[in-house]
Amino acid sequence: MGFMTKQQLERAREYHVLDYVLRYEAERYKRVGGGYRSKEHPSLAVSERGFYWHSHGLSGKTALDYLIYVRRYGLVDAACMLLNECPVERSVTIPPSSPERKALTLPLHHKDNRRVIAYLQSRGIDRDLILDCINRGVLFESQYHHNCVFLGKDEYGKTCSATIRGTTSDFKRDANGSDKRFGFILPPDNPSSQTAACFEAPIDCLSHQTLCKHGHIPPFDGWRISLGGTAIGALEHFLKRHPEVTQCLVCTDNDEAGELAAAKIAKLPGITTARAPPLHGKDWSDTLKLTQTKNNKIKGKIL
Numbered sequence: 159m160g161f162m163t164k165q166q167l168e169r170a171r172e173y174h175v176l177d178y179v180l181r182y183e184a185e186r187y188k189r190v191g192g193g194y195r196s197k198e199h200p201s202l203a204v205s206e207r208g209f210y211w212h213s214h215g216l217s218g219k220t221a222l223d224y225l226i227y228v229r230r231y232g233l234v235d236a237a238c239m240l241l242n243e244c245p246v247e248r249s250v251t252i253p254p255s256s257p258e259r260k261a262l263t264l265p266l267h268h269k270d271n272r273r274v275i276a277y278l279q280s281r282g283i284d285r286d287l288i289l290d291c292i293n294r295g296v297l298f299e300s301q302y303h304h305n306c307v308f309l310g311k312d313e314y315g316k317t318c319s320a321t322i323r324g325t326t327s328d329f330k331r332d333a334n335g336s337d338k339r340f341g342f343i344l345p346p347d348n349p350s351s352q353t354a355a356c357f358e359a360p361i362d363c364l365s366h367q368t369l370c371k372h373g374h375i376p377p378f379d380g381w382r383i384s385l386g387g388t389a390i391g392a393l394e395h396f397l398k399r400h401p402e403v404t405q406c407l408v409c410t411d412n413d414e415a416g417e418l419a420a421a422k423i424a425k426l427p428g429i430t431t432a433r434a435p436p437l438h439g440k441d442w443s444d445t446l447k448l449t450q451t452k453n454n455k456i457k458g459k460i461l
Contacts, residue, residue, distance in 0.1 A: 170222045170237040175209045178221035178240070181327060182303055202228065235334060262335035264320055265300035265307055274299040274306045277325035281361060282446045284368040291364070296342060305329065308360040308384070310340035310392070313399060321360055321386055332386065341392035344382035353380030354400070355407040355434065356393050356423065357442060358416065360384045365446040366409060374449050375437070380407070388419040390426070397429065407434040411441045 179187060179194065187194040193205030201212040208219035209228065216227045225236035271292055278288050291297035296309045300322070310319035318340035320333035332338070342360040344367055355378065357363045363382040369375045381403065385392050388410060397403060406429050410416035416435065424431045438448040 166241060167222075167233075167237055170240045171220050173221040173240045174206075175219060175221045175224040176204055176206055178224060179204050179209075182329075186302075238331060239329075262317065262320065262333060262337070264317070264333055265305065265322065266302070268299040268301045268304060271297075271299040273304040273325050277306065278361070278364065281365070281443060282368065282450050283361070283364045284371055287364055287367055287371065291344075297360075303329075306360075307333070308342040310336075310342050310384075310386075312340055319386070321384070323359075323361065338386055338389065339391050339395035341386050341396070342384040343396070346379045346381055348379055350402060351380045352403055353378075353405045353407070354383055354393075354396065354403050355380055355409050356383045356385055356390075357409045358385055358387060358411055358419075359441070359443075362409065362442040365442040369442075369446055369449065374453075378407075380405075385410070385419070388415045390419060390422050393423060394426065397426070401428075404429055406431045408432065409434045409436070409442060412436050413440060 176194075186197055187204065188197055190203075193203055193207075196202035196204075199211065199213070201214075203210050203212070204224075208217060209224050210217040211228060218224060218227060221240055222233075222236050225231040225239065226233060229236075231239070274297065275285065275288055275292075279285055288297070291308075295315075296311065298307050298309075299305070300307050304325050306323040306325060308321045308323065309317050310321075312318050319336035319338060321336075321342060322329070322331050322333060324330065342363065344363050355366065357366065363384050366375075366378070367382060370378050381396070381400070383393060383396055393406070406423060406426075408420040408423050408431055410419045412435050420431075420433055420435075436442045436445040438445045
């Protein structure tokens, strides 16, 4: 189980409810006078003065209050969402096999995936690769915020983790109860491949795959694994499940944290590693964007 520090809670309370509503729930409200009214609950009003739910007698000024009293989030979950931070781990952790382990809580599925597809395409990712992830059941669009939800599964196809990425903001977080040992994975055409490439985020995996498909970088027919950050637990667990993999391309970001993760991975026994940082920018998403921008400029000059 995790908890929030006093400093984290103080920072979460600085987030005004109107800022939150306009950023994440604008489609659920309509402008009325100097404020906004909920389309679902007409007695729920939000303005610069805060929110007031007349029929329930609830009011507050902060986004934290709003998530707790209106959206029924727990205190820790609400603070995590606002800060885009994971809770601090207690000194005594619960083993993965313990029945007390918190169950994975996934966002509800939206009726379609149009916004996720449009968002990822706007990031330059190949449409067919996006649809393949959706068809394999490792990507979907959440119901309320239309976020990208990338799933990590075990060898039996059970969903064990979820990484949530905003489509209209920089919002990022893991779903409650995620087991970080199971990362988002793009499998190779050859399931017996002895090579894997590890990235910090699912979008980096897809960006690298797009670059390969379009011939911007050499082809790669190995596993692509998202670490979900710079911790290497997902890679370690993957290697235990795939002892045939003996080579690893370390594709973490072009920053200090990415280099530190690469150094840790280089010390893992039983595999040969090679550093393969992004060619341009901070991460592979930057590389894809800059590469496509450069190619579009060249095409424009030719035309």
